[in-house]
Amino acid sequence: MSFFVGAILFTALVGILDAKLPWPKPRTGVK
Amino acid sequence: MAEAAHGGEVAVVTGHFGFAAGVKSVERTVPLWALMLAAVWLDVLFVPLYLLKVETIVNAPGTDGGYGDGIIHADYTHSLVGALVIAALTGLLCMRWWGRRAGVVIGAVVFSHWVLDLIVHRTDMPLLPGNLGDLPRLGFGLWRYHAVTAVVEALLVLVGAALYWRAARQTGGSAKRVNLVAGLIVACGALTLALDVAGL
Numbered sequence: 001m002s003f004f005v006g007a008i009l010f011t012a013l014v015g016i017l018d019a020k021l022p023w024p025k026p027r028t029g030v031k
Numbered sequence: 032m033a034e035a036a037h038g039g040e041v042a043v044v045t046g047h048f049g050f051a052a053g054v055k056s057v058e059r060t061v062p063l064w065a066l067m068l069a070a071v072w073l074d075v076l077f078v079p080l081y082l083l084k085v086e087t088i089v090n091a092p093g094t095d096g097g098y099g100d101g102i103i104h105a106d107y108t109h110s111l112v113g114a115l116v117i118a119a120l121t122g123l124l125c126m127r128w129w130g131r132r133a134g135v136v137i138g139a140v141v142f143s144h145w146v147l148d149l150i151v152h153r154t155d156m157p158l159l160p161g162n163l164g165d166l167p168r169l170g171f172g173l174w175r176y177h178a179v180t181a182v183v184e185a186l187l188v189l190v191g192a193a194l195y196w197r198a199a200r201q202t203g204g205s206a207k208r209v210n211l212v213a214g215l216i217v218a219c220g221a222l223t224l225a226l227d228v229a230g231l
Binding site: 007009014021024 | 044045048051055059060061062063064065067068071074075129130132133199202203204205208209211212215216219222223224226227231
């Protein structure tokens with residue numbers, strides 16, 4: 001269970017909240 | 032690594048997420064969610080193979096198969112060559128979305144999982160997929176020392192969260208949100224590690 005809890009919490013919850021911060025955007029290579 | 036046949040947790044989970052948080056502090060253009068997912072990508076791929084019984088987990092001799100007490104036959108996803116191939120393919124895929132550097136970073140984080148697992152596994156990680164050639168298996172076996180492994184995992188999360196917090200503060204974003212995310216990294220890490228150690 002800890003694997004799935006961790007994956008959801010870190011990838012979704014933490015990841016989505018972090019995405020609201022103004023980090024520099026990646027430079028896309030191939031279009 | 033995912034859950035064992037008896038339903039208990041056997042492996043490092045939290046430490047991988049802490050490492051990903053630390054990478055974000057250096058590679059700031061790569062989305063954190065992608066780094067988090069990359070850090071456990073080998074385990075994500077392990078899950079369907081485990082359900083299909085292609086890859087298996089058995090209890091280490093003399094143990095109940097709890098935290099750190101599994102012999103893991105993830106002979107495809109966690110073989111050295113298998114992990115390198117998965118990392119390369121994942122990195123190439125991400126290059127299409129986020130550019131060359133981000134792809135390389137994602138690929139490296141995917142492979143970092145194998146390196147961190149190598150430290151803890153009990154000599155069960157093959158060199159070639161399917162343990163082709165029956166070559167010697169690898170693993171330094173830190174799992175024999177449960178408390179030490181748990182402390183290392185906790186330190187990875189704390190250091191990762193601290194590095195993340197320092198970098199995130201420099202983005203000019205809301206201090207409240209920065210504190211929230213860094214705090215969540217620690218809180219989620221504590222919860223995941225507690226569940227892991229409890230064998231849940």
